[in-house]
Amino acid sequence: MHIKYVFFCGIGGGVTEDPNQIIAGIVEAAVAASAEDDACAIDGADDPPPPPDDPPEPPQPTGDEPDWERVRLCAAEPETDIGNARRFLHRHGDAALSIEGLGWAVFEGKRWVQDYFGAVVRPLAHSTVELIKLETAMIEPTVEEQALIDAGAEALMPWLEAKKKSKRTPDEERELMRLAAVVEAGEKAKGRIADRRAKRARYAKTSASSGKMDNMLGEAKVYRSRPVAVLDADPFAVNCENGTLRLFEHRFAANGAGATRTHGVGANGAGDTRTDGIWNVRFDLHRKADFISKLAPVAYDPDAECPLFEGFLETILPDDAVRQFVQRYLGYALTALTREQVFVFFYGSGRNGKSTLVDLICRLLGDYTTTVPFETLAGDDRRKGSEATPDLVRVPGARIVRASEPETGMKFRESMVKSLTSGEPILIRRMREEFIEVYPTFKLIISGNHRPDIRGGDDGIWRRVLLVPFEVQIPKDEVDRALPDKLWAERAGVLNWLIAGALSYLQEGLRVPDAVRGATDEYREQSDSYGGFLRAACEVTGFDHDTETPGDLYAAYRVYCERQGFFAVGVSTFNKAIPERTVQFGFRKAKTMGLSVYRGLRILDEFKPHSPSRTPGAGSSEG
16 A cells, blocks of 8 residues: 555645645545455465464463454444344354244253243343443454554654754645644544444443343344244153153064154144154254253163162052053153143042152153143133233143142133143233244143042043042151152153153053043042933933933932932032933933923933922922
8 A cells, every 4th residue: 555655746646735635545545455455365365375484373262251253243233223133143143042922042051941031031131232342442443544544653753753844945844734634634533433432332331221132132033033833843852961862763664674763743743653663762962953942850871770769659559550551641741742632630638649759750850841720720711812821831842731739629621621631722821922822742730639520521521531549548657758859869760761651652552541441430420410310320222212301300310419429409500401411321302292301211210219200390499
């Protein structure tokens, strides 16, 4: 760059006295030289640079050393909310996702941590704005400014060494004026750079306000937004402390050759689980690209055993078939499959080990489990469609949803139970957020000493219920208060027990034992007094000549409830409920001479009252 030539000769080859023309000439020459340098760099792009005579030692990084390349990228961004958003992406973009309807998730080395309360992503925002102050060191002069600074530095010494004014000739006086103009231009260029650096320092302070950080994260969402379905998409993956477990199927062709098949997930989250091969498990390293947001706080050890845990199960569930079913169900819960569309109710009086078992499994699976208050599943079915569902906000990606123990007399909200076990998408909404649609991946587990009331008599609800009886009660003097900690010490072995249950389920299905079916049927009969009455006290024949009046049916119902120790509802409630069960049980309501009758069933003799009323609708009053 021939600054000296331009300085002394001016523009166009002649000497000029206009300082502005001198400055313009310096800038023009600098821009031209920069363009020439760029062209030379392109022309010589294929030629390797010559090695230096004495290559410098690479700098040794330290723990406190800033990433100056990232600082340089950030320094080039504008001082706006969008610029700050890109600063956030330069520093943390590959480790942060904005999940639709759920907020931010940040990768911390083993999993993507969902930021429900702002405690994960906010510190990243803090560090982003706090490091803006480092950008002042990267604010460099433009090509034009650097040319003026260089020219000013070159002119400074001649200007300082000039003769006294009394000894200068007119030409030397004009030359000194030109020198002064160039020095002044260089100082102004330095001032502009210093102003930009001071402005950036001030901007670093203002960016640290809560509002500015909110704006930064809001703009960054645009670039890192993902649907909720991207998280935990593999239904056969379980993330552990030391890696990720994956269940897979090894298929065998007709020629005996084997092939590994990775199963996909359908629209209902059920997945493809045909058992035409051998299921097994493999172990992978943690990967950011897996988008797993859950972590089980247990290290996988294929050789670990759990003799104490297995002995505990044999004590509380002595029936081998029931014990194996529980293992298969909890193994099924290790996956994200929901095709069975059932839930289990662990039922029994106190000190029977059911809570200890569920506590252990939920503690072992960590993030894969969540708890909802039983009120989520209880009460009436009237819920405003616009209401938030904070009790369900943690269910996306969960494998087990545990309901708190129901109190005496609580009634299932049957539509909610059907929704949560159907495999169909459900709508959830955080406070002040929009609704999002998620597919259930969890299995519902309820345990308690009291069975919630299920009023519906249809198979739509009862086909989903599996009641597991815990009939052994541990004597008070044999209760081991340290047992939970002892079982936790075997958690790696318990994980292997769960894996074995999952492989058994995937290979053979759930296989519900007779003891569970029988306990569930008993629960149904006791919950649905109408259905229990029709099954126990009536015979459905389907013949029109078998006819009963509503009054006779209600009288027989009163006899049935008295013998069973059930509360008998009033006649009005009874007469509303029985017509709803005609299709289910195979009889019908008809009119005879203007009076209502039921055709196709008859009351068994032992349930007919001694003095039956033959008047339709007769019976005790409501209450």
